[in-house]
Amino acid sequence: MKKRNLHHNMRVIRGHEKDPKMSELLLNVIEPLQKYVDFDDPDMFEKSVIFGIMAWNISLETTKEAQKKQLKHAVKSLIPWYAWNERRTLQDTLQMLLERKLELYPDVKRILMDYNTVERKKGFQLDIVSIIIPDDPDFPEQDTNR
Numbered sequence: 001m002k003k004r005n006l007h008h009n010m011r012v013i014r015g016h017e018k019d020p021k022m023s024e025l026l027l028n029v030i031e032p033l034q035k036y037v038d039f040d041d042p043d044m045f046e047k048s049v050i051f052g053i054m055a056w057n058i059s060l061e062t063t064k065e066a067q068k069k070q071l072k073h074a075v076k077s078l079i080p081w082y083a084w085n086e087r088r089t090l091q092d093t094l095q096m097l098l099e100r101k102l103e104l105y106p107d108v109k110r111i112l113m114d115y116n117t118v119e120r121k122k123g124f125q126l127d128i129v130s131i132i133i134p135d136d137p138d139f140p141e142q143d144t145n146r
Contacts, residue, residue, distance in 0.1 A: 055097030
């Protein structure tokens with residue numbers, strides 16, 4: 001996994017065994033995409049993970065208006081990789097994933113910062129780096145999880 005230069009007030013620690021694995025949570029969120037995408041294809045799996053991360057992080061916005069604004073921005077950022085006429089499909093896909101995250105994990109307030117996929121004999125291993133969103137903006141400790 002790539003190393004990130006975290007803010008000086010942040011420190012990286014491993015999640016506890018009892019903590020949910022963010023990779024499992026994200027895989028649950030993107031699961032409906034398997035109807036349309038071959039998760040055995042490395043490129044398609046990675047694109048699905050990226051969509052899931054985008055939707056997850058957008059879901060952390062505090063208002064519906066802010067979520068809508070970030071969703072539009074995300075779609076615009078994806079347009080160079082997709083045909084312009086796919087914009088509506090991209091937006092609908094991200095919206096569905098955002099709603100699914102909020103439905104499944106409304107209280108999980110972690111920003112997904114980075115990911116790594118490793119091809120295994122039976123599919124892919126997904127590793128996620130996340131940070132906790134503290135209630136106090138001056139909260140010094142951040143957490144990462146697999």
